Amino acid sequence: xSRYRPPRRAGTPLITAAGAARxxxxxxxxWLRKRPAVTQAxxxxxxxxxRSENAEYIYGKKMLREIDSRVRFLRKRLxxxxxxxxxxSDPSRIYxxxxxxxxxxxxxILKLRIVGPDEIDPKQQHISIxxxxxxxxxxxxxxxxxxxxxxxGERLYWVTAIRYA
Numbered sequence: 237x238s239r240y241r242p243p244r245r246a247g248t249p250l251i252t253a254a255g256a257a258r259x260x261x262x263x264x265x266x267w268l269r270k271r272p273a274v275t276q277a278x279x280x281x282x283x284x285x286x287r288s289e290n291a292e293y294i295y296g297k298k299m300l301r302e303i304d305s306r307v308r309f310l311r312k313r314l315x316x317x318x319x320x321x322x323x324x325s326d327p328s329r330i331y332x333x334x335x336x337x338x339x340x341x342x343x344x345i346l347k348l349r350i351v352g353p354d355e356i357d358p359k360q361q362h363i364s365i366x367x368x369x370x371x372x373x374x375x376x377x378x379x380x381x382x383x384x385x386x387x388x389g390e391r392l393y394w395v396t397a398i399r400y401a
Contacts, residue, residue, distance in 0.1 A: 247353030247366050252333050253321040255355035256314070263310040266303050274299045313354065323400035330373045330398055332365055337397035338382070346393065350374075 251259070278296035287293050324331040330350070338346045346361075350373065353364045363370050372382045373395070382393045 247364065249316050249318055249352075250320055250332050250365060251317045251352040251354055253319055255352060256317060256319045259310055259314055259317075259354060263307060263314070266307050266310070271300070271303050271307070274303060317352070317354070327400055328377050328398065330376045330395070333400060334373075335397075335399045335401060336373060336395065338393040339396050341392050345396070348373075 274296055278293060278300060281287075281290055281292035281296055284290060284293075320332050323333070330336055332350055332352075335347070335349050338348065340346065348369070349360070349362045350365050350370045351357075351362045353366055355362055356364050365371075365374075369384050372384045376382060376395055378395055378398060380395050382395065384391050384393065
């Protein structure tokens, strides 16, 4: 079995200002705080002698590789992203960064926010602009009907509110 993994599809290069700030904070945390601490620990472990059986050294080197990998990814991703920091010219329609309230066939309310693929958070109901639900919502306005293919079959929703924060 091969270790090869195809590269992850980056997705739409859009991000909210808050999302970009979180990615920059993560990059700073890794590069300015975590990496120097792990480097210091690896140096101390290396000074103890035989590195082949030194668990602290081996684990520290592994941590450094993981940190460096994430730092490379964040730097490349932040360069490629386009920060969307203002509402669209037509706020009556659903576009990127919209907070949307939907009502389904049973009268249940679903509140979503359309964000970039780097900001997905199921707990806060933040969905990717690349998701089938977001693609169905883009360009819609109040009282429009949306049909989305879900795992359990087609679902109907009606747009009851749109806002940009």
